[in-house]
Amino acid sequence: MVSSLLFFTRFLAFLGVLLSLNLYAQPGTANNPIRVEAESGQLSGVEVASAVAGFSGTGYVTGFDNPTDALNLSFTAPAGLYELTIGYRSPFGEKGIDFQINTEKAGGMLRPSTTFARFDGGKFLLMGGPVSLTIFRGWGYFDIDYILLTPTTVKRPVPPATARLTDPNASPVTVGLYQFLLSQYGNKVISGQQDDVEYVLEKTGKEPAIGAFDLIDYSPTRVQNGARPLRTSEACLAWARKGDGRGIISLMWHWNAPTDLINQPPDKLWWRGFYTEATTFDLAATLADPAGPRYALLLRDIDAIAEQLKKFQAANVPVLWRPLHEASGGWFWWGAKGADPFRQLWQLLYNRLTNFHNLHNLIWVYTGTDAFNTDWYPGDAYVDVVGLDIYAPADATLSTNWEAALAQFSGKKLVALSESGHLPRPDAIRGFATWWSWFAVWTGADYIKKQPDDLLKAVFTDADVLTRDELPDWRTPTQPLLTGLEPTWSVSVAGNPVADSLVNLDIQGAEGQLLHLTVFDSRGRLLTEKIVTPRTPTIRYALPLGSDEPGLYLIRIISSTTASTLKIIKS
CATH class of the missing domain: 2.60.120.260 (Galactose-binding domain-like)
Incomplete structure (x- = not known):
């Protein structure tokens, strides 16, 4: 160092x-x-x-x-x-x-x-x-x-041209947080810290604007083995709401595999079940059998985390939500079977939480270890912010990582330093124009507690680094609500409830656009996936549900820049 x-x-x-x-x-x-x-x-x-x-x-x-x-x-x-x-x-x-x-x-x-x-x-x-x-x-x-x-020269990044969240029903306070992120992008970097927020306050007299925490111990297979959260959801909420209530919450989820834990010493014990090496859980096989018992356990786990996220929604607290991180590395089970199963899981998680559990306080943060590997990217309609997890030498400027992210996502998504092994240097941020939306150093003795005290103070007191005491009241949107990717086209169901396994969709204003249609049942299972490119301003398209069972179904329609969701009832 x-x-x-x-x-x-x-x-x-x-x-x-x-x-x-x-x-x-x-x-x-x-x-x-x-x-x-x-x-x-x-x-x-x-x-x-x-x-x-x-x-x-x-x-x-x-x-x-x-x-x-x-x-x-x-x-x-x-x-x-x-x-x-x-x-x-x-x-x-x-x-x-x-x-x-x-x-x-x-x-x-x-x-x-x-x-x-x-x-x-x-x-x-x-x-x-x-x-x-x-x-x-x-x-x-x-x-x-x-x-x-x-x-070459350096230049500040510009906010995405489409300054809207992917969830068309995002709550006003969630929109307010996103608009605040947009307003600071390229001008200031928002400070964050994984878990050790109290340590930063003790050493610097300043508190991180973002408290980043983990829902790891709410994974059902950890609960079954007696795990108890070191910081409960209630404690996270208390941190966000204390004082003026402007603290920003970021949540991740080291998802312990739903089943098939190896549970053998020394490095395959049950509490390491999020690692590929500690479980035989096969995501690809599970997704290929939506009627199977492992798929049901997958949904059980998502539902358990939904109950925690609902606590934040009930308290009117938005969440920078970054699940399924670092998938492309393969060291976590959700990335062990490759890009296709991972993208399916991300979209299943998105639809289950957003459309089934009606969670509208989430800003979806996709975090990888590199920016340009688009094979793993879930898609613009499922991601609000792109984050990079970087563990580089202490004096690295991170310019290489930043430039790769801008090349891939400039004009589309905000870019954040979602995890790092060292504090980013403000002079490097200014000199190389690496204006991350926010940063968060990893927790513990090998990371944040290994940073020199004078460097900690220098970073958290820098004029271009926003700490909690410098946050405005971001909870009220500063502009008219831009809730969701509002499509220029419209899709409606010709008759709802429907009695048939074919649903007639009336599509207007999408001539020449590629539309990606997916159908999910109430359990979050993907039943149908179709690609449609209308050749006329108005068409009627017969979309198969993929099931004869009565109940609630969700139809997700995605174009290159916009998305919409329909709920239908099959009688």
């Missing part, structure tokens, strides 16, 4: 360079990009190859398969802010890459590509003179063609 004194000394120099370069007005002092071919570097355990066509120069570097393998490139560069591009090939799927420019470490994820492609590595400030860029093994099994450093 870089000492606080050393860190601030570096940033004084950093700010001096920023001012001398006037980065907001011109692209540094270098006129041309700096390109270095990989084969010209110093090779450690790797080799130059030319077997695969499409590379630049005389070859590319391959053989990143041992922990000590590395490629070092040495060159000189004028002082300035640069955008890093790495030419690469990743024929064996998505791969993590780690690299270092001078003393600054960074990393990211390489998209699968059997041909040579470009990876955007983020922004880096160079002081002028010799530069050392090292690419480490990371996950390995990729090829490196070249690196490119292009003079």
